[in-house]
Amino acid sequence: MPESVNTNVDLPAEAGRRERKRLQQLDHLADTAWSLFEAEGFESVTMERIAAAADVSKVTLYRHFPVKEALLRHVFHRELGEAWPAIQPELARVAPGRERLARFLELQAAWCESRRTFLLPYVRYRLGDHRLTTEGRERSGMDRIFAALIAQGQATGEFRADLPTDLLAMHFQFAHLATMLRCLGDERLSLAAEFAGMLDLVCDGLGVRR
Amino acid sequence: MPESVNTNVDLPAEAGRRERKRLQQLDHLADTAWSLFEAEGFESVTMERIAAAADVSKVTLYRHFPVKEALLRHVFHRELGEAWPAIQPELARVAPGRERLARFLELQAAWCESRRTFLLPYVRYRLGDHRLTTEGRERSGMDRIFAALIAQGQATGEFRADLPTDLLAMHFQFAHLATMLRCLGDERLSLAAEFAGMLDLVCDGLGVRR
């Protein structure tokens, strides 16, 4: 009896006109950047050209996206938000905890393959990001999802509850990013397989099971 | 009866005069940079000023250290090499595997505290580094030590041997760096305590022990 997955990715929460304009400005800038990235590659495109293509001052672009990688983050985060309605029922089909995490990673692996070209700068960016470790701050979509899925496993007693969910989620996310980094550096590795191995290692641990 | 710990940190392996000069050039540049960092902080010091202070062209500096963080890496790595003779017998006193890893992390925590100021840029740099995931390449001192300590645990049967040592070491190092990042962002956290928690989590895993 699969209850609600409950991982609220994002709620726009309609505010004033200024906020609305800001959000569509974010989308406009990210869309412009993305088409340039696809046409010429991430490295080749400069912030100045993105600003020019979006018909916006460089300062304005930097105000919204302090570094180029943040544009990738916006696109990816938005894609996740759009795909979420389809993912959620898929997750609800399997048992919470480890099995559900595994299912999510499978879906994620497929998406990653389709974005492989632009994933490396994004992963590097996320790894160096403070937000991965600081609690309470605005977290990425992925972060919230991992935390929710892990909390479900804790609720069923499958995962240990003697450590805070956020700490477990942080470690899981680092293992996740590490695995992505590993696969991106070696074409021969399959993300799906490496994700499965990672989940096994993170759940069972380094030590042998007694 | 503690056998040899066997984690060969570095062997100079005396080569020609050119290599010898190169190595002392590395030390000279790193020493110059380090004294500037201590006097004015890591962020404030530019590569140009380091080059000037070392009486060397900017191009020469960049040839040896492609980014500023690599200077930190050189200093830290050298410090580890110098401290290693004192660390090794200390590790040999306790059982291999988890206990020895714990002891190493304790010693490391103390060293980290003394370098806290300059640790953040270093950790970020290492996280984004490809070498953390690619196999076979020249690895950092820490990487080699973790791999050796884990291999010892595998040899005694305490750690699982169904996955390659290098993969376990990679995950351990990411958990290690993640924990450091976490502590550096929150003054209230004690590195020693968080390292202990990390080891517990990595060894026992996310799942509850049956």
Next chain:
DNA sequence: GTTAATTATTGAACGTCGTTCACTATTTTG
């Protein structure tokens, strides 16, 4: 021991990054 190939170093110039500043326009609040 002279020659040839490799490697280290240099200065100058360049493009990009990301920031600063003073200024204008728009939206929001009271």
Next chain:
DNA sequence: CAAAATAGTGAACGACGTTCAATAATTAAC
């Protein structure tokens, strides 16, 4: 409507990291 907060602009700036042609030192080959 006035005051305050928020977006946007252009120009300039310091720093990053790279490129280039040219010179000096080391190593290898004949």
